[in-house]
Amino acid sequence: xxxxxxxxxxxxxxxxxxxxxxxxxxxxxxxxxxxxxxxxxxxxxxxxxxxxxxxxxxxxxxxxxxxxxxxxxxxxxxxxxxxxxxxxxxxxxxxxxxxxxxxxxxxxxxxxxxxxxxxxxxxxxxxxxxxxxxxxxxxxxxxxxxxxxxxxxxxxxxxxxxxxxxxxxxxxxxxxxxxxxxxxxxxxxxxxxxxxxxxxxxxxxxxxxxxxxxxxx
Numbered sequence: 001x002x003x004x005x006x007x008x009x010x011x012x013x014x015x016x017x018x019x020x021x022x023x024x025x026x027x028x029x030x031x032x033x034x035x036x037x038x039x040x041x042x043x044x045x046x047x048x049x050x051x052x053x054x055x056x057x058x059x060x061x062x063x064x065x066x067x068x069x070x071x072x073x074x075x076x077x078x079x080x081x082x083x084x085x086x087x088x089x090x091x092x093x094x095x096x097x098x099x100x101x102x103x104x105x106x107x108x109x110x111x112x113x114x115x116x117x118x119x120x121x122x123x124x125x126x127x128x129x130x131x132x133x134x135x136x137x138x139x140x141x142x143x144x145x146x147x148x149x150x151x152x153x154x155x156x157x158x159x160x161x162x163x164x165x166x167x168x169x170x171x172x173x174x175x176x177x178x179x180x181x182x183x184x185x186x187x188x189x190x191x192x193x194x195x196x197x198x199x200x201x202x203x204x205x206x207x208x209x210x211x212x213x214x215x216x217x
């Protein structure tokens with residue numbers, strides 16, 4: 001079914017911190033054998049303080065599709081609109097009568113704390129009236145392994161955390177690149193030391209008074 005200016009959003013399902021979307025004009029095409037059609041998708045990051053890292057993958061009858069501006073991942077800074085991804089559809093001379101492609105957008109939050117991965121899948125249908133080959137349904141994997149991609153994103157996130165806190169082999173100490181975190185840790189340590197010292201002083205005073213009373217008796 002042909003749709004115009006269709007937005008895929010999870011605003012009603014996700015916290016606003018993770019709100020992002022993909023806009024596009026059409027998801028159904030009628031093409032001839034040998035014809036080429038470019039399709040544009042516009043990624044959008046609605047939040048004000050969270051950068052998104054988005055991976056774009058194709059599945060289904062993806063042998064006829066190519067991401068023209070393909071990257072390992074796309075970075076969407078806060079309040080980004082219309083970050084374009086262009087997919088080229090090329091129908092072969094000996095074509096199927098119908099093609100179905102899934103465009104998978106997998107986003108990972110780069111903000112502090114626990115990162116959450118979310119995905120949007122946009123199905124595209126291409127009808128080829130002069131196609132001579134019946135669609136080979138069931139012989140091709142139609143769904144992308146999103147769980148595997150999530151795991152890869154989490155591994156990348158973990159590697160980034162390790163890079164932010166590398167071990168200094170020469171001194172055996174941990175280098176913290178975040179001064180604010182170091183200051184907070186020192187404050188907590190200092191507060192703990194003050195409490196311990198206060199307890200020691202209180203115990204010594206109590207014992208001193210007790211010995212004094214015993215001597216007086």
